[in-house]
Amino acid sequence: MKSYTSASGSVDVARRCGPDILDGKPVGAWDRLQYALGNLLVYGPLRNVLGMSRIRVAYTAGAAIGPDLFRFYRSIGINLKQLYGSTETSVFVCIQPNDKVKPDTVGPAVPGVELKFTRERAQAWLRLHGYEPTTLHLSAFKRLGARITSANVAFDDHPDEKRFSDRIETVTVDSVFRWLERDGLGGTVQVIR
Numbered sequence: 001m002k003s004y005t006s007a008s009g010s011v012d013v014a015r016r017c018g019p020d021i022l023d024g025k026p027v028g029a030w031d032r033l034q035y036a037l038g039n040l041l042v043y044g045p046l047r048n049v050l051g052m053s054r055i056r057v058a059y060t061a062g063a064a065i066g067p068d069l070f071r072f073y074r075s076i077g078i079n080l081k082q083l084y085g086s087t088e089t090s091v092f093v094c095i096q097p098n099d100k101v102k103p104d105t106v107g108p109a110v111p112g113v114e115l116k117f118t119r120e121r122a123q124a125w126l127r128l129h130g131y132e133p134t135t136l137h138l139s140a141f142k143r144l145g146a147r148i149t150s151a152n153v154a155f156d157d158h159p160d161e162k163r164f165s166d167r168i169e170t171v172t173v174d175s176v177f178r179w180l181e182r183d184g185l186g187g188t189v190q191v192i193r
Helices: 007-022 029-049 067-075 119-128 140-149 173-182
Strands: 058-060 080-084 134-137 167-170
Touching: 007 029, 007 067, 067 080
Parallel strands: 058 080
Antiparallel strands: 134 167
């Protein structure tokens, strides 16, 4: 059994039990007791330092955060969920229900919303309209270093043949502005310093 003489024991309990407790899944009495003690001594003060002690539900939108960072917040008792569509539609179209929160998905469409696109269809439409994503050339060492030092750097959703050839095609602000300007959909880019 883990001793509570170190914060690392509390972190192990949080990783193992925190998300299940948030989701209302069954957790053993001993684990619940250990988590409650960790919450009193470690997670609660940590949430307070982060300015999140009164948060009931937190949402992340825009770009997805890395799975490690997502799991961390949920393990210390922050009911973090991912939204999709807030930047695309000005409201969200997908949201994670309480019992189906996973770091690698944004959840199902909300009631009344029907999604008629796939990643492939969206990419085909963009190619048809002349959009060219930025190609990043990232070596395996750079990618590994980014995963170790910045938990939100992940390209796991890209095809293996591109990831392992050190070519990552991704949407960047520069590529969007180039496309909008080239197709007459936006004005000239102005850099303000």
